Amino acid sequence: MLTIDMKLLDQIAREVRFKLVEMSNRAQTGHLGGALSCVDILVAAYWGGLKIDPANPNDPERDRLIFSKGHAISALYAVLAKRGYFPEKDLDLFNEAGSNLPEHPFPNCVPGIEWATGSLGHGLGVGVGMALAARLWGKQYRVCVIMSDGECQEGSVWESAMFAPRHRLNNLKVIIDFNKWQATGRSCEIMAMEPLREKFSAFGWRAIEIPGNDLNSLFSVVSDWSDTERPTAIIAHTVKGYGISFIQDDNNWHYRSPNREEVDKAKMELNII
């Protein structure tokens, strides 16, 4: 059992958040709100929840994380860099023409990116295939898919959701970054999202709801693979733009990027020295 220093994880999460603000400011990119909402999920996964080795990113035995909400990829880039997959200074190239860190990733763009996403509703199906492959080859690795709540509106998600329990893929976990917003409005007002946990539960998943910006709760569910029969769906209730007062729960930050003054303000709020 790993001993996790939660204070350290909290500091890492704050540093990653500030990096995202800087990246969005420098690259003039949107999607900052959806990137900030899933930082804690990624920190919990990469600092304990997953069996990974940044020095050996293609290890056949590694756990796989598919970041299906590709529009928020800046969050994964920042986490991978902080975790040591590639130099943090490379993040300065985010969204530069011709760089390896575009606004949506291409296959193998940087070490640690398992799948190129950007069009929603693909990641879970790919994750199902990886989890089935592990089973068939007799491998121990596990697969974790991170989706957005808006993404759950894609029909393909439910095709995969129906297949995985049928084949008892207990080595598969989906974490839904349920930040209650999608591009143009409240996800629950646009579609009948709720009850989301019950939907997965009715499909045969072990489905749990947790506070999705709470590292303690996240860490315990991300590292829990105790169910021997079912895949796991974690409905992580998050806040879009979490951690920065003037960004959180304001959907304008799906599109806009911070100015210099706002970057400084975020730095203070996040207590970055």
Next chain:
Amino acid sequence: MRNAFAEEILEIARQDERLIVLSADIGNRLFDKLKVEFPSRFYNTGVAEANNISMAAGLATCGFRPICYTITPFITCRCYEQIKIDVCYHDMPILIVGTGSGLSYAALGATHHSCEDIALMRALPGISVAAPADAPEVKACLRAAFNLGKPVYIRIGKKGEPVIHQDVPAFQFGIWSYLREGRDVCLLSTGNMLGSAIKIATMLKDVQISSSVVNCSSIKPLDEKTLKSVLDKHDAVVTLEEHSLIGGFGAAVVEWVVDQNMDTEKIVRFGTGDYFLHHVGEQGYAREQYGLNVYQLTNKIISFLKKRRETKQ
């Protein structure tokens, strides 16, 4: 063609443990032998084609060589974006095989016709596209596609098509084969039109027109060398396909010819028109509705050739 497909899959499965079949609820009994011999290498993925393709990509990136299979419109149009992104963008070694292609399932209505699959598939970067002519060629094509280790789309027919090749022929992507060599007209046939092409050649012979017949089962890549030589040697070049004239095999031929700054006036294309069939019957009936039976085609080819010769004089 379907049975040949299943037989060859079993053979490959015996030799290569990476083969895995993902059937989207089709092939009742077709894969019984595979299921018995290799129960973990066959999955019925249900009436859910998007997941079929995405999970194939997940399996492929973890060492498998999936074959995704169901009725053509459902394994192409229905899950097009999954093919684009999860298969082609990631360059996964996946075979997508559509059965009942073109007008093979004519009597089932336009929901089951697939006259746009070649256009869709060949527009995607990195995927090869093939339409074998008969059962023996299905085997050869499947084997070559599996060995390619890249995205491949294969359009096959149903049961009981005329068998043209006595043995399993050689198949290579980018290589066409002559079945007959003549002087006046060259019939470039793709997929299940090859039997018609041979009949047309015989009927043309009756009116003293000498024709070549070329089996163009590799649609992407085209056999550019053969295509160039065919254009050099004949007065007229005809493309035949059970597919829309928009974006199909004939369109690929003409695109290539134009891109070479060569003359297109000796080319005439035959395929399905830009409309759905509402009133349907068996395959022969459907072909007739689209002007694709051998008599209609022979007459049209004779007229084209006559016009060409008049213009030349």
